[in-house]
Amino acid sequence: MSLTRISVTVNGTAHEREVESRMLLVDFIRDELALTGTNVACDTSLCGACTVHVDGRAVKSCTLLAAQADGYAITTIEGLSSNGTLHAVQEAFREKHGLQCGFCTPGMVMTAVELLEETPSPTDDEIRTALEGNLCRCTGYENIVRAVRHAAEVSR
Amino acid sequence: MTTATEAETLLGKPVRRVEDASLLTGEMQFLDDLKLPGMAFAVVLRSPYAHARISAIDTTKAAAYPGVLAVYTGKDFEDLPPLPCAWQAGGVENFVNTPRVLEIDRVTFTGAGVAVVVAENRYAAEDALELIDVDYEPLETVVDAEAATKEGAPQLHENAPGNIAMDWSVGEQDATDGALRKADVVVRERLVNQRLIPNPMEVRGAAATYEPTTGQYTVWMTSQDPHIMRLLMTAFVFGIPETKMRCIALQVGGGFGTKIFLYHEYVLVAALAAKLGRPIKWGETRRENYVATTHGRDHITYLEVGATRDGRITALKAKTYANLGGVLSTIGPGIPTTLYGRMLSGAYRIPNIHCQVLGVYTNTAMVDAYRGAGRPEATYAVERAVDLVAAELGLDPVDVRRKNFIPRDEFPYDPGILRGLTYDTGDYEKTLDRALEIVGYEDFRRQQKQALEQGRHLGIGFSSYVEICGAAPSAWIGAVGEGWGASMWESANIRVHLTGKVAVTTGTQPQGQGHRTTIAQVVASELGIPIEDVTVHIGDTQGTPFGYGTYASRSAAVGGVAAYKSVQRIKEKARRLGAHMLEADVDDVEFEGGKAFVKGSPETAKTIQEIAGAAALAYDLPEGMEPFLDDTTYYDPPNCTFPFGTHIAIVEIDGETGETALRRYVAVDDVGKVINPMIVDGQVHGGIAQGVAQALWEAGVYDDEGQLQTPSLSEYAVPKADFFPPLEVERTETPTDVNPLGVKGAGETGTIASTAAVANAVMDALAPLGIKHLDMPFTPERVWRAMRDAKRGGGEA
Numbered sequence: 001m002s003l004t005r006i007s008v009t010v011n012g013t014a015h016e017r018e019v020e021s022r023m024l025l026v027d028f029i030r031d032e033l034a035l036t037g038t039n040v041a042c043d044t045s046l047c048g049a050c051t052v053h054v055d056g057r058a059v060k061s062c063t064l065l066a067a068q069a070d071g072y073a074i075t076t077i078e079g080l081s082s083n084g085t086l087h088a089v090q091e092a093f094r095e096k097h098g099l100q101c102g103f104c105t106p107g108m109v110m111t112a113v114e115l116l117e118e119t120p121s122p123t124d125d126e127i128r129t130a131l132e133g134n135l136c137r138c139t140g141y142e143n144i145v146r147a148v149r150h151a152a153e154v155s156r
Numbered sequence: 157m158t159t160a161t162e163a164e165t166l167l168g169k170p171v172r173r174v175e176d177a178s179l180l181t182g183e184m185q186f187l188d189d190l191k192l193p194g195m196a197f198a199v200v201l202r203s204p205y206a207h208a209r210i211s212a213i214d215t216t217k218a219a220a221y222p223g224v225l226a227v228y229t230g231k232d233f234e235d236l237p238p239l240p241c242a243w244q245a246g247g248v249e250n251f252v253n254t255p256r257v258l259e260i261d262r263v264t265f266t267g268a269g270v271a272v273v274v275a276e277n278r279y280a281a282e283d284a285l286e287l288i289d290v291d292y293e294p295l296e297t298v299v300d301a302e303a304a305t306k307e308g309a310p311q312l313h314e315n316a317p318g319n320i321a322m323d324w325s326v327g328e329q330d331a332t333d334g335a336l337r338k339a340d341v342v343v344r345e346r347l348v349n350q351r352l353i354p355n356p357m358e359v360r361g362a363a364a365t366y367e368p369t370t371g372q373y374t375v376w377m378t379s380q381d382p383h384i385m386r387l388l389m390t391a392f393v394f395g396i397p398e399t400k401m402r403c404i405a406l407q408v409g410g411g412f413g414t415k416i417f418l419y420h421e422y423v424l425v426a427a428l429a430a431k432l433g434r435p436i437k438w439g440e441t442r443r444e445n446y447v448a449t450t451h452g453r454d455h456i457t458y459l460e461v462g463a464t465r466d467g468r469i470t471a472l473k474a475k476t477y478a479n480l481g482g483v484l485s486t487i488g489p490g491i492p493t494t495l496y497g498r499m500l501s502g503a504y505r506i507p508n509i510h511c512q513v514l515g516v517y518t519n520t521a522m523v524d525a526y527r528g529a530g531r532p533e534a535t536y537a538v539e540r541a542v543d544l545v546a547a548e549l550g551l552d553p554v555d556v557r558r559k560n561f562i563p564r565d566e567f568p569y570d571p572g573i574l575r576g577l578t579y580d581t582g583d584y585e586k587t588l589d590r591a592l593e594i595v596g597y598e599d600f601r602r603q604q605k606q607a608l609e610q611g612r613h614l615g616i617g618f619s620s621y622v623e624i625c626g627a628a629p630s631a632w633i634g635a636v637g638e639g640w641g642a643s644m645w646e647s648a649n650i651r652v653h654l655t656g657k658v659a660v661t662t663g664t665q666p667q668g669q670g671h672r673t674t675i676a677q678v679v680a681s682e683l684g685i686p687i688e689d690v691t692v693h694i695g696d697t698q699g700t701p702f703g704y705g706t707y708a709s710r711s712a713a714v715g716g717v718a719a720y721k722s723v724q725r726i727k728e729k730a731r732r733l734g735a736h737m738l739e740a741d742v743d744d745v746e747f748e749g750g751k752a753f754v755k756g757s758p759e760t761a762k763t764i765q766e767i768a769g770a771a772a773l774a775y776d777l778p779e780g781m782e783p784f785l786d787d788t789t790y791y792d793p794p795n796c797t798f799p800f801g802t803h804i805a806i807v808e809i810d811g812e813t814g815e816t817a818l819r820r821y822v823a824v825d826d827v828g829k830v831i832n833p834m835i836v837d838g839q840v841h842g843g844i845a846q847g848v849a850q851a852l853w854e855a856g857v858y859d860d861e862g863q864l865q866t867p868s869l870s871e872y873a874v875p876k877a878d879f880f881p882p883l884e885v886e887r888t889e890t891p892t893d894v895n896p897l898g899v900k901g902a903g904e905t906g907t908i909a910s911t912a913a914v915a916n917a918v919m920d921a922l923a924p925l926g927i928k929h930l931d932m933p934f935t936p937e938r939v940w941r942a943m944r945d946a947k948r949g950g951g952e953a
Contacts, residue, residue, distance in 0.1 A: 020279070036189035037182015039409070041357045042442040046869040049357060077182040086180060094176040097834045100842065101668025102179030103357040103409030109180065128878035135869070137357050137410050138668050140845030140906075141877040143838055 006070040010035070011079030019066045026050045028066035029076060037077040037106050041135070048134030051107035052076045058114035060107075060133070077106035080113065089113050089151045098147030100138035108134045112148045121152055164749055166677040166687060167897075170834035173673045174687070184407045187361040187378050192435035195363070196225055198428055199281035200421060200438070201271040201288050202448060203263040206299070206482070206519035206862020207310065208292040210261050210270060217287040218273055223280030226432060227288065229271045230260035233427060239418050240392040242384075242642060243490030245324040245515060251316035253483050253517070255420045257427060263292075264312050264482030265521050266862055267447030269420055274428055274436060299858040301479035301516040302456045312482060312517040319517040321480050322489055326497040326573050327510035335471035335508040339462025343544040348931040349533050351454035351479065351856035353866065354526045355874050356667070358409025359445040362422045363437040364429040371400050373429070377422045379405040380415045380665050381705020384642070386697045388418045388486070389426065401426075405695040411667035412846070413525035414449050416707050417486035446867045451856050452526020454479035455492065455533050461541040462508075467549055467556040471508040472500060474537060480515045481522035488524045489515050495530025495624065495708075501571035502538035503584045503622045503800055504560040509573055519862035525707060527846055528907040531623045539619045539912035540929070543919060547928060553916070554592065557620050561585055577632060579622060579798040580892045580900075583826070587802040587888055588620055591824040594884060595804045608924055613809040614819075615921025618802060619913035625901025626713035626797035626894065645792035646710070647701035648718035650679060650726055652785035654772035656765030658683065658690045663703005664715035665694055669839065669903060671711055674831045675719050678897070682723040683764055684750025701788055709799075709901030712831060717895040718791035725787045733771055734762045736778040797892045797900035801825035803909040805848070805917040814940025816852055816918055818881055825905045826888045829898035833887075836902045840885050843906020849875045851914035855933050873933075922946075 002021045007014065010033060017032055029035050029052065038061060041049035050061045053075040080087045089112050092098065099105040108131065115122060115130040122130065127148045128141070136144060178184040215227040236257050244250040258269045271288050275281035296310035303309060304319040312319055336342055362377040373394075379385050382403040390398045408415060421438050428436040440449070455476050462471035478492035497511040528535075542560070546553040561584045562569045568578035595616070604614040627633075630643035648662040660679055664671055676690040683690075694700060703715065727747045734752020735745035738761075744754050753761035762770075767785070770776065774783035806820040823840055830836050853873035857865040866872040891898030911932070918934045919927070925946040930938060 022279075030189075034191075035182070036185070039186065039358070040188065041359065041409075042869050044442065044868050044870055047357065047442075077180075081181050086177065090180040093180055094172055097170075097173070097838045099176060099179055100670070100838055101357065101408065101410040102175070102184060103186065105179055106182050124882070125878070128876075128880075131877040135357065135874055135876065137355055137412070137846070137874065138842045139838060140841035140843075140883060141880060142841040142845075142883045145877065145882075 004067040006067055008069050009073040011075060021067055023066045024062050025064040025066045025069050026061035029061060035076050035078050039103055039106060041103060048111060049104050049107040051110040051134065053110060053114065058111045077109060080109065087113065088155050089116065092151035092154065093147045096143050096147035096150050098139065098144045104134060104136045108136060108144060112151065115148065116152055116155065120155065124149065164684060165681040167681050167831055168833065171673060171677055171687060171832055173670045174676060175670055175672050186358055186407050186409055187363070187376060188439055190363055190376055190406065190437065192363060192365060195435040195437050196274050196276060196432065197278045197281050198272050198274045198425060198436050198438040199278065199285050200269045201285050202444065203266055203268045203270050205263060205292050205294050206266045207295040207297045207312070208263050209295065210259065210263065210290060211293055212291040213271060214289040215271065218284040221280065221284035221287060223276040224284045225274045225276065227271060227273050228258070230256060230258035233257040234260065236393055236423065236427065239420060239423065240388050241484045241486065241489065242388060243487035245322040245489040245493045248322050248324050250322045250489055251313070251320065253313045253316065255483050257420050257423050265519055266864060267521055268482065272424060274432060297519040297860065297862040299518050299520050299860065299862050301454065301477035301518055304516050304518045305477065305514060312519065316517055321484060321515040321517055323514055324493045324497065325510070325512045328508065329510045332471050332473050332508040332510035336460055336462040336473060339470050340465040341548050342460060342462045343548050344460050345540070345544055345929050347457045347459055347537060347540060349453045349455040349457065349536055350932055352452040352526055352850055352854055353446055353856045353872055354412045354414045354452055356410030356412055356414060359440040359442055360415065360419065360449055361439040362425045363435060364425040365435045366426065366429040368433065371396070373401040373426050374404065375401060375422060375426050376404045376406060378408055378415050380408065380411045380667055380707055382665060382695060382697050383663055383702050384705055385418055385422065389423060393423050402698045405665055408665065408667040412527040413452065413529055413707060415667060416705065417450060417524055443868055447521055447864055450485050450522045450524040452523065453533060454523050457537055459537055459541060461545055463545045463549065465549065467545060467551045467559050469504060469506050469545060469560050472506050472541060474500060474511040476511065476513045478513055478515050479518050479520065479523055481520050482517060483522060485522035485524035488522060491525050491530045496534045498574050499531055499534035499624060500538060501573060502535065503562060503620045505562050520858050527843065528904045529708065531904065531908045532847065532911055535619060535621045535908050536912045536915065539621070539916060543916045547923065553618055554588070554597070557588060557618065558585060577796055580795055580894050581890050582622065582798065582800050583888065583890050584620060584800055587800065587824040587826055590886060590888060591802040591804045591822050594822045594886065595806070595820065600806065611811055613811055613921040615807050615809065615917040615919070617805045617913045617915065617917025617920055619909045619916065620802045621909045622798050622800040623905060623908045624796050625709040625799055626793055627708045627710045628796055629794055630792050644704055645790050646714035646718050647703040647788065647790050648715060648722050649701050649788040650719065650722040652726060652768040654769050656685065656689065656768040658685065659693060660690060660719060661693045661700040662715050662719060663701055663705065664711040665706045666711070667706065669706065669711065670835045674712060674835060675716060677831055678716055678720055679723050682720065682727065685764060709903040712899045713797050713895055713901045714791060714793055716831065716899060717897055718789040720897055721789040721791055722787040726785050729785060730764055730767045732778060733767050733781065737762045737767065737770060793894060795894045797828065797894050799825065799827045799900040799902065799905050801905060801909060803913040805913040807914065807917040807921055809918065809921045809939060811943065814936040814943060816934050816939060818848060818852070818914065820881060820884065822884045823906065823909065824886045824888060826890050827902040827905060828892045828900035829889060830887065831899060837885050839902050840906045841883050843904055844883055844910045845875060845880060847907040847910030848914050850911045851932050851934060853933050
């Protein structure tokens with residue numbers, strides 16, 4: 001098994017590690033760095049539960065190898081809130097009951113944060129389209145859409 | 157009834173969930189996040205054949221792979237019996253075949269476990285798994301439940317001739333046949349309620365440790381009912397005392413029924429931990445979830461409905477083939493019997509009902525409860541029946557519903573097929589009226605007519621459902637002969653600590669429903685304390701009273717009521733101790749708003765915090781009073797509860813492509829009193845999405861060889877955010893008289909109602925083409941073919 005040396009910054013902290021070349025980024029985040037807020041819910045890159053930000057872009061961390069993340073800055077759900085203060089999008093999900101079991105939630109929130117950074121005042125259709133790569137089985141998406149809309153409103 | 161003042165009570169308020177912060181920041185621990193010191197990883201080899209004999213297994217290469225600790229096959233666990241089937245069809249013989257820890261000589265569905273590799277990490281275990289060599293002798297397969305009962309079909313189990321697991325009936329056959337003969341009109345239809353794959357976002361997993369010196373197991377698993385897991389594993393598999401096993405469910409990421417059941421991997425990790433002397437963990441992949449976790453629905457029903465010319469339904473007869481899979485899951489036979497056959501009166505006065513259910517083995521994954529569990533299937537049959545009668549007679553489906561509704565002054569209502577249970581309370585017409593008002597019914601019919609003139613196919617569909625929740629009176633479960641050692645009461649313990657902070661433990665087990673919030677709302681409101689002062693502990697058989705878990709929308713109506721009852725007794729003790737502290741006569745003192753005071757003098761009071769401190773210190777208690785404020789309730793409900801409502805779907809079908817778009821969705825539910833409307837709305841939204849998905853998109857499909865053709869999220873259409881319009885959700889409130897909270901249950905109404913509403917809407921849209929019935933899901937191809945054939949004049953419609 002070949003090993004690769006990588007250096008990545010995760011939630012502001014620099015890490016240097018030797019990893020198996022075939023290790024997925026999500027396994028690196030969960031198993032090597034013990035950041036277990038990023039969840040895995042499928043093996044086909046279809047559910048979006050593992051979405052993190054790589055240099056500010058929302059990316060499904062099961063679609064990248066850890067080795068491919070070499071040199072990049074990664075933000076996971078753990079890096080979104082600071083000192084116990086929730087990010088506006090996290091706060092909006094709580095306010096609008098945009099989560100139930102919470103398993104898809106970290107990925108959903110990371111995707112929503114990217115949407116609002118690019119499109120600060122999205123329409124409901126734009127919200128639904130942006131979230132298309134993130135599956136939720138609990139909410140019927142109704143309150144997730146309301147939460148993202150609410151986050152946009154309070155952030156204005 | 158409630159002693160907190162109206163302004164202070166949290167009951168009925170949209171209190172924000174206490175669970176959310178840790179879920180939103182990733183702090184909450186799911187099973188996949190669990191790491192135990194020295195933990196090894198197990199991966200299961202699954203049969204690629206749906207029906208085969210296992211003639212030989214060679215594990216040598218796999219065992220020699222670097223990092224591999226051990227490889228085992230079914231023979232290594234021969235001493236452990238097959239898993240129990242804990243809820244069988246009542247009153248008839250059940251021909252039971254269940255999974256083994258690993259199958260030994262035969263498999264009856266793809267995905268059955270045949271070997272396990274344990275390695276230092278998952279990557280190595282997966283590598284080694286590919287090196288196991290299994291010789292299979294493939295056998296003939298059958299995947300369709302009706303076909304499996306026909307002469308000449310491949311036989312799956314020696315003890316189940318004709319592949320019949322059980323043949324169960326409810327109702328009066330002769331009377332129903334007689335009423336059908338006398339009916340002015342009889343409609344007949346074959347309805348397929350297709351197989352669904354539940355897809356909770358968190359797949360299953362388990363981990364275990366074993367202490368050889370004490371013989372103590374600890375098993376973590378993704379479960380809706382850790383107490384039942386412990387009971388089934390200790391009493392029926394390992395044959396050890398309950399005290400030798402502790403079961404723990406961490407945060408559970410959705411269940412929808414699939415996490416009720418005892419699966420072979422949970423036993424496997426425990427057995428492996430004992431064999432290898434190390435903590436063992438197993439985690440499902442999504443692909444495994446598709447083939448090895450239970451599926452839902454899969455009924456074929458022959459329906460006959462008799463009615464008078466003016467639309468009064470006089471008889472309903474159903475013969476249902478319920479596909480139960482290659483072996484029986486934990487409560488597989490209970491779903492199409494008690495929760496389906498006994499609910500076929502729906503919201504209507506139907507004087508003659510008969511239903512025969514054949515539970516059938518096929519070479520497919522096990523079928524068991526999936527959100528709604530039997531009640532969506534019953535609602536689909538009944539609500540399609542109403543529309544078929546309306547269509548046959550040229551009547552408005554709304555009018556046929558009104559004509560047949562159980563009137564609100566006839567409650568409690570005995571539908572005659574619930575073996576003594578009665579529908580508790582109801583006002584069915586009120587939900588229909590309100591839903592029609594929201595949707596603007598007459599206006600819609602005008603638009604529909606205009607649209608048709610322009611070649612656009614609009615349709616409206618109704619579903620006026622009633623369902624059964626709050627399971628269940630234990631005596632009823634026992635009397636019906638379906639309990640098999642189980643009951644259905646629920647427990648709660650409340651402890652008020654010295655500082656007045658409260659710990660609640662309960663046997664219910666949420667998977668996203670927010671019990672930590674709703675139960676805290678009940679306790680905080682009753683004690684008159686801030687919700688932050690109440691912590692709800694769940695999920696661990698060590699430290700929570702025995703309870704039956706969370707499914708069938710029972711947690712508020714049974715578990716919540718258990719907590720409510722305990723808090724009443726704590727209040728009474730606080731009142732008595734408060735009187736002692738106030739040096740007042742007990743009869744003169746009341747407890748309200750978190751304080752004990754002499755009636756009429758609330759200004760001189762002892763707070764619950766002061767009383768809790770006095771009770772805990774016990775320096776000065778009334779004669780005979782024990783220290784501490786602590787109470788445990790085991791609440792056995794006197795009846796089930798019966799939520800109801802009306803859902804309306806509006807669809808538009810593209811005449812060119814056959815594609816169906818959901819234009820509007822209106823739900824008016826009545827779940828009794830509501831503890832937290834925000835949470836109930838969320839439950840209804842999610843339920844609607846799942847039910848709509850059955851009508852329009854989802855289907856679990858096997859080919860003739862028993863290979864799943866929809867084995868991942870690529871082929872199986874779990875809906876996405878842009879599939880839905882905004883959902884319009886309202887409620888009426890008819891409290892139940894079954895429990896003091898007046899709550900009925902809200903976790904499944906959406907799923908139960910919505911499939912039939914959308915199906916009826918699609919049929920309404922297609923009615924002008926002369927199409928009377930199509931089976932779900934209404935994919936563009938299926939609808940397009942039906943429209944094409946109808947235009948040609950004939951075909952499958």
